[in-house]
Amino acid sequence: MAAAAPEEDESSAADLVLPLVVAGAVGALAGYAYLRRTRRARTRTTPGPAAHSPAPPPTGLDEDARALPAEADDWIRTSRAELGFVAARFGEEAVAPFTAAVRDAETELAAAFRMRQRYDEGVPADEASRRQVLAGIVGRCQEAGRRLDAAAPAFDQLRALEREAGAALQVAETRFRELAGRTAAAETTLTGLAERYPPSASAPVTGCAEQAKDRLVFATVHLNQARQATDRGEPEHAARDLRAAEAAVAQAAVFVAGIDRLAEGLDAATRLVPAALTGAEAALTQVRGLSTTGGVPAGELHARVRHADAVLTAVREEVAAGPYDPLDALRRIVEALTPLDAGRAGVASAAGALVARSSTDLADGFVETHRGAVGGEARERLARARRLLADDAYVAADTLAREARDLAEQDVRVYGNPLAGAAGHASGVAGAVLGGILLGGDGDEDGGVPASFGGPRTRARRGIA
Structure with a gap:
């Protein structure tokens, strides 16, 4: 080079x-x-x-x-x-x-x-x-x-x-x-x-x-x-x-x-956590007055309420003690409310959307920048997360997006070092192969051909004999 x-x-x-x-x-x-x-x-x-x-x-x-x-x-x-x-x-x-x-x-x-x-x-x-x-x-x-x-x-x-x-x-x-x-x-x-x-x-x-x-x-x-x-x-x-x-x-x-x-997401989540806690408390108050909701028996309903109470208490303690992860706090609040059918409107819905968008964006960015190593399973999970996010199924979208990120990271670990030696890393070639910028293969010390607009027959056309 x-x-x-x-x-x-x-x-x-x-x-x-x-x-x-x-x-x-x-x-x-x-x-x-x-x-x-x-x-x-x-x-x-x-x-x-x-x-x-x-x-x-x-x-x-x-x-x-x-x-x-x-x-x-x-x-x-x-x-x-x-x-x-x-x-x-x-x-x-x-x-x-x-x-x-x-x-x-x-x-x-x-x-x-x-x-x-x-x-x-x-x-x-x-x-x-x-x-x-x-x-x-x-x-x-x-x-x-x-x-x-x-x-x-x-x-x-x-x-x-x-x-x-x-x-x-x-x-x-x-x-x-x-x-x-x-x-x-x-x-x-x-x-x-x-x-x-x-x-x-x-x-x-x-x-x-x-x-x-x-x-x-x-x-x-x-x-x-x-x-x-x-x-x-x-x-x-x-x-x-x-x-x-x-x-x-x-x-x-x-x-x-x-x-x-x-x-930006952490900043928005920090502002939203107090309102999410207040809204969650109000939702729990309404649920406590019901004998059943969504066909859930009274005993199971009361157990879910107790669990949600415990989650909200733990989040409040973390907020008071600080510092804390506001996106994770919102995630736990929404997950606690969802089994009670109480997280689909108002501030809880806004919190769920913020968390799901954040995890989906993070997973997509990881796949984008490591696509030379990431396989189909992680991408399929990410595609499902996008569909669920579009359908306002925020908890499921968040879960799948995080699974997609975990699977993508596993693929990168299995892929290992795309080039031996420090020179390929110092020049950025190893990262370019890992990122799918160069269509490298074994023995391609320079990383191979750069990928271009097109499908399987045309994307490697910038190769030079």
């Missing part, structure tokens, strides 16, 4: 991105040291498929039906990220056909995920019908890929990277500079979270600032190389490096946004 440092007579644009190579390399190594620590420290806490589900047929069809949804999710996520850079340059109207292609692919994948859920639940039961479901999952994912592949040639005509790499570089460099400032601000935000809340509150974004720096180190190297290739008149090499840099900038933005969103 070419060195990131430009010669004195090279472009000022490259000089502007250079300082992060030195400062960010340290952060990159720290971020991946954190990642390895979490791989060792965490254990799986989520259940597998339901025990009563019929065993899947031992065929390649089942293997395809398990693997293709994750691959299709990658195609869509990559396409969506590159589309953002093109829209920034040409406008939303110019990219409307490609936006539609991505949405069509999303619709196909959503259907495949729903089919996978029913299949894992044992529906349908007979073997012939179950094989048809597996074939349907495969077909839906293939159609998602076909739609993206079909749009890729026109997408490349609009971008014209081989002819107009300079203009696209300006867009990427502008985003890079803006994001470098946001990353520094995010570090300050994390420091503030550590001062205001217990470690558990900010744990989901611990290491995110370091990993954002890691992606920016990688972007620095490839923006410089793209600029140099442009100056040398090597448009294919410029396009390849530019795509790698764009994807890294996009993932750095996800890391930073995750920190900002969690900080």
